Amino acid sequence: MTPDNPDTTGGSRNSTQNIDFSMVLASAVHDMKNSLGMLLNSLDDLRREQSATIADSSRFNTLQYEAERMHSDLVQLLGIYRLGENNLSAHIEEHFVPDFLSEHMARHTPLLDGLGIEFELEADDINGFFDADLLTGVLNNTLNNALRYTRRKIRLGATERDGYLVIAVEDDGDGYPESMQHTGAPDFKTLDFNSGSTSLGLFFASSVAALHSEGERTGTIRLLNGGSLGGGVFEIWLP
Template sequence: MKNNIELDFSTILATSAHDMKNSLFMLLQSIEQLNLSDNLTTQQHQSIADLHYQTSRINGSLMQLLSLYREEHNQLPFYIEENSVSEMLQEVIDRNQLFLNSHHVKVKIDVDDDLTAFFDQDLVTYLIADIFVNALRHTQSIVTLRAYADQEYVNIQVEDDGEGYPEHMLAINEQHESEFNAFKGRSGLGLLFAHKIAAAHKTNELQGHIILENKQNSDGSVFTLRLP
């Protein structure tokens, strides 16, 4: 007699994503060690940097899939506490330093060293790092990380000088959570992740949210995370 086993594909996917993420973390460490070799040419360093960059993107996507699965099943823990915004932004840069060392992209930080906000350190760092990685892909010459307090919110921005967001992505600013579409345009999964993580940060009647904009007088886009 055959047993009928009902497979939960989403659980299988989440388990596989967790295992792959652990393997990719070890791979990233190996790539970083390889880059320390003394006998590499400039071209080899750049190739290693590109490999590290692409591996980091895959690792980030798997982390987002796993987090979204846990959030849907009410299993995603949030540890919201007061953190330094400048230290968080510096960590985002440090994670991508290998790529920055091998490519001609400038990074500017515009934030008060004393600025703090209440947020989940790991999840918000992953969120901003994903937006930063996409900005590196699309920018022409410079990416700016900016943060400032504005009334009852702390705004954390990633700005580039690329081609800007397409219209269908700008439309998410007007969408309700139930209408949010994760499968359109560049970085759809990343934007859904950003939307969910932002909304999980609440204070009294205020809720975190994201805003996508294109610059008015020049090329480029601006991503804003607003935390209460």
């Protein structure tokens, strides 16, 4: 026999309760990241087509910078989600470092020129073993931060130290506050979402570095002040 007053809502309620909301958010973030990528491509095309009128437009440069920053943030969020799901791994391949960095910076050159920021690239003729996509995500975020705090100049450098590939992003701004200067990963539990600076980018960068290992050596990040430009220095060390 069937009950006189069957509960027709129970199945729907249980179905709703079984939704993995983190998966829904990850899917939405992925879609937004792709949409912003298309927007950035359109902005690049517009800059080329209308270079005479918008190359020095502060509003256009701000639009492109903020779009780049949001795209970088979404890439990091997806990476951190995959990390939490134990689904983020590094696909290590050999790369000629000067070529990799030159190709990476070509993406940022129009915005740097539009903002009037001088850029310097100095990389030793060395090969490195790393995941190019993950490292690109780290460098995008780091360069966006440098663009925000620099005065006139940014330097991207790469060298070999103690058996590690060290890639550094330097600026001539005021540098990192003392509380942020450290070596290694920030504690995710200490991230402050009320301060306006959550350090999610640093957490992502340190996580990417840690995915690169060789024997007992593991990648890490370092934040310090000084360098050749006297401002903030971000370093990622990869074995």
